[in-house]
Amino acid sequence: MISKEEILRRGYVDVKVFVSGLRQSHRMEVVREKTSQGMVPFLVSKHYIPTAELVRLAEELQLPVKHRDIAVFPKGKMAGHFTEKIKKEVVATVESDTVEAEVESEE
Numbered sequence: 001m002i003s004k005e006e007i008l009r010r011g012y013v014d015v016k017v018f019v020s021g022l023r024q025s026h027r028m029e030v031v032r033e034k035t036s037q038g039m040v041p042f043l044v045s046k047h048y049i050p051t052a053e054l055v056r057l058a059e060e061l062q063l064p065v066k067h068r069d070i071a072v073f074p075k076g077k078m079a080g081h082f083t084e085k086i087k088k089e090v091v092a093t094v095e096s097d098t099v100e101a102e103v104e105s106e107e
Contacts, residue, residue, distance in 0.1 A: 004063050008041055013061065017053040028057075028065070038083035042066040 007013045012029045028043040043057070045067045054072040058065045064082055065072045073079070 002061075004061060007043070007061065007063065013043060015057055015061075017049050017057070019048065019050060019053070031066075032084065035079050035083075037080045040064060040079045040082045041084065042071065 002013060008030055012027055014025060014027050017024055017026055024047075026045050026047055026049065028045050030041050031044045032039045032041050034040075041063065043061065043063055043065045045065075049057075049067050051070060051072070054065045054067060054070060058072045058074045062074050064074075064079070073081075
C-alpha cells in the first residue's frame with residue numbers, strides 16, 4: 001500500500017472502488033483547501049463515488065477524501081490533524097546605527 005506521504009508528494013493516487021456493483025478505477029487528486037485550521041489536503045474525485053466507498057478510502061489511505069460537498073475524514077480525526085504549516089516570511093528591518101552629535105559653538 002502506498003503511504004500518505006508518497007500520495008501527497010505525487011499529488012494523486014489511483015484507487016479501485018465499487019460503484020453500482022461495478023469495480024471501477026478512479027484517479028483522486030490532492031487538492032489543498034483553506035479551512036479555519038489551515039491548509040488541508042483532500043483527495044478529490046471528479047466522478048461519483050458512494051459515501052460508503054469514501055469512508056473506506058479515508059480509512060485505508062489515512063487522508064481526508066472529498067467528492068462535491070461530501071468530505072470524509074479517517075475515524076477519530078478531523079481537519080486539524082491534517083493542516084499543513086504555512087511558511088511565513090519574516091521580514092526584518094535593519095536600521096543603521098545612529099550617532100547623535102551636538103555642534104559646540106565657541107563663544
